[in-house]
Amino acid sequence: MSLNDAMHAACDAVQIKAPRFTKPGEWVRCPVVGKAASNRSGAVLVFDDGKGGICHNWISGQQQRFTVDGLAGENEVRAPRRDPEEERRAAQEQAEAARICAGIVRAATPSQHPYLVAKGFPDELGLVLDDLRPLIPDHQLGRDIAFRLPAGDGPWLIVPGRVGQQITTVQIIGPDGAKKNIYRGQMKGAAHRIATGRETWVCEGIATALSVRAAMRLLGRSAAVYSAFSAANVATVAKRLSGAIIAADHDQPLEQLHGHGTGEFYARQSGCTWTQPIELGDFNDWHQRDGLRAVALHLREVMA
DSSP, X not given: OOHHHHHHHHHHHTTBOOOSOOBTTBEEEEOBTTSOTTOOOEEEEEOTTSSEEEEEETTXXXXXXXXXXXXXXXXXXXXXXXXXXXXXXXXXXXXXXXXXXXXXXXXXXXXXXXHHHHTTOTTOOEEEESOOGGGSOSSHHHHHHHHTSOSSOOOEEEEEEEETTEEEEEXXXXXXXXXXXXXXXXXXXXXXXXXXXXXXXXXXXXXHHHHHHHHHHHHTOOEEEEEOSSHHHHHHHHHTSTTOEEEOOBOOOOGGGTTXXXXXXXHHHHTSEEEOOSSSBOHHHHXXXXXXXXXXXXXXXOOO
């Protein structure tokens, strides 16, 4: 098997579309299967030695290593260790990305947004920017970030991700619903809280979080609700919050996840109480299809 064939098999395993080209030693972004072509939540790294690499799906958190002999097992090929200088440079880039994210959030203004309207919340105010590019510095990291910004025109809905009190990433959502987290931002452990209360719920997308918040209010229940951006990160965030309940997406079952959908797989791994819609989709899909009362009645039965 050629390295290219092995890479395509690894991409298939984690449900991403193989890139048309790779450059050894550099991550190459690519779309996730089933998402818009503008999505770049997949990534492929071919190691410098050209003997193997890694495919990663940032939405599901799945990762698959590969070699010229095929897909690698748990104890086989691993990415070469970064030297201390490379680690230091990566930490500096992440800190600078966080500074840029904080600037984007400060520049955004509360406003209605087409994505929120389409998701059933026409009166909801989000952080909105018409143009991101003037806020991106003209240095190497800034140019890398600018190159990976979503295509098309705004207005852009900005969803900040915080670890503790610090903004470490932002999710950028276009009028058409295309989503992208900023390049080099720290997404692991980051979340956006849209409500506070006695219960704690963690969701993947912002629209799902809004539907869960609305359902809790309909039930007269006080709840903190978080959007954590990806199924894997939902589990990471929920495990750090005492008594958290996961409102998982009901995703298509995948063989590589033992027949579970991505949302269910990571919710089960978390050890937290969790639930999902009765049909494929997320709680916002259910909200729009059958009404908020149907979602509320389902969530009413869930206890931490």
